[in-house]
Amino acid sequence: AQSVTQPDIHITVSEGASLELRCNYSYGATPYLFWYVQSPGQGLQLLLKYFSGDTLVQGIKGFEAEFKRSQSSFNLRKPSVHWSDAAEYFCAVAPRYNNNDMRFGAGTRLTVKP
Amino acid sequence: DAGVIQSPRHEVTEMGQEVTLRCKPISGHDYLFWYRQTMMRGLELLIYFNNNVPIDDSGMPEDRFSAKMPNASFSTLKIQPSEPRDSAVYFCASSSRGGYNEQFFGPGTRLTVL
Secondary structure: OEEEEEEOOOOEEHHHHOOOEOOEEEEEOEEEEEEEEOHHHHHEEEEEEEEEOOOOOEEHHHEEEEEEEHHHHEEEEEEEOHHOEEEEEEEEEEEEOOOOOOEEEOOOOEEEEE | OOOOEOOEEEEEOOOOOOOOEEEOOOOOEEHHHHHHEEEEOEEEEEEEEEOOEEEEEEOOOOEEEEEEEEOOOOOOEEOOOOOOHOOOOEEEEEOOOOOHHOOOOOOOOOEEEE
């Protein structure tokens, strides 16, 4: 069955520390991959996406993600977290044969300690 | 552009009542999506339109739910009759060229059915 998994429900990091949020997918073929961020009371905003090509993708707000086909993973990273990064982060996938059918992971809530 | 506009932002109603949620997509976008977000099921795609035509409504939970897009600048999601289990945040999103481009999300409508 097609699925996207975010193993960590909640992560707490100190401001200035590095961050890695995990995302694994199970699809018949490599899907399109996305990371979205949701601030409290807000809609989702796209951080970055991967369709093909370079497996290291740069996004907005200093985020990057690396696609690893062998691990079926698309982990999100940031070298130095800011207090304003506290939010909910969603990994999403869409099959190449219907890239409008986007499926979201359960989300990872990020808390940033001062 | 003002972004995707949703109304109302909050809706509280009683079981059995009809509820209508509204969405104005970003001008020029030809795809419109309706999502539902709950703690139990996360973020789910309900239906999406292309050029005002419903393309995939397989995510609509049951016949009590219906969605329309009478023109390029307006869409509605109706629940009739509403039930407590419909309580959720409903998001509308729009994009140009569908899944190849970013989906821009509205702020959502928080629906509470008593």
